Amino acid sequence: xxxxxxxxxxxxxxxxxxxGEIRKVKLSDYRGKFVLLYFYPxxxxxx
Amino acid sequence: xxxxxxxxxxxxxxxxxxxxxxxxxxxxxxxxPYPMLSDPAGTIGRLYGVYDExxxxxxxxxxxxxxxxxxxxxxxxxxxxxxxxxxxxxxxxACKHVLATGEATPAGWxxxxxxxxxxxxxxxxxxxxxxxxxxx
Numbered sequence: 104x105x106x107x108x109x110x111x112x113x114x115x116x117x118x119x120x121x122x123g124e125i126r127k128v129k130l131s132d133y134r135g136k137f138v139l140l141y142f143y144p145x146x147x148x149x150x
Numbered sequence: 151x152x153x154x155x156x157x158x159x160x161x162x163x164x165x166x167x168x169x170x171x172x173x174x175x176x177x178x179x180x181x182x183p184y185p186m187l188s189d190p191a192g193t194i195g196r197l198y199g200v201y202d203e204x205x206x207x208x209x210x211x212x213x214x215x216x217x218x219x220x221x222x223x224x225x226x227x228x229x230x231x232x233x234x235x236x237x238x239x240x241x242x243x244a245c246k247h248v249l250a251t252g253e254a255t256p257a258g259w260x261x262x263x264x265x266x267x268x269x270x271x272x273x274x275x276x277x278x279x280x281x282x283x284x285x286x
Contacts, residue, residue, distance in 0.1 A: 113197040115194045117187040118188045120185070128185050134217065138154050138155075139213075144229045146166060
């Protein structure tokens with residue numbers, strides 16, 4: 104795994120569903136805030 | 151808490167929309183208030199080491215990133231094992247405390263509990279100010 108605590112989290116950009124609309128979201132949009140990024144195996148399961 | 155939540159799976163934004171409308175909105179009035187990201191090719195999952203090539207999904211990984219963009223904590227669970235939301239919130243609070251004060255938060259730390267100030271004199275003397283019962 105290339106990731107390491109204390110080191111920069113890998114930057115990414117993705118299409119996202121937010122409040123009824125679809126838009127691009129980048130990790131760097133959230134600089135200045137804590138981010139809790141959680142992956143889950145799939146919609147219609149538990150997260 | 152100044153903490154933004156981002157959910158991400160290999161599903162398309164349209165699948166996220168249908169799931170929000172048909173099921174999630176029944177559990178959370180108005181649906182989830184945070185973005186649901188789409189990682190259709192597993193590109194982001196690979197960057198974070200959670201993409202499973204065999205099943206083609208991102209497994210249950212969770213990453214705490216600080217305001218400067220540095221990774222502070224992560225946890226990866228097998229798909230069938232659910233997470234502990236209270237523990238995630240505790241880690242955000244602990245991380246904030248560490249960054250704001252320069253102190254360290256020992257096992258079981260919660261808001262209001264004793265934190266430790268790292269200094270050479272602490273070496274070998276942690277037992278004088280902290281005991282294992284404080285971990286619970």
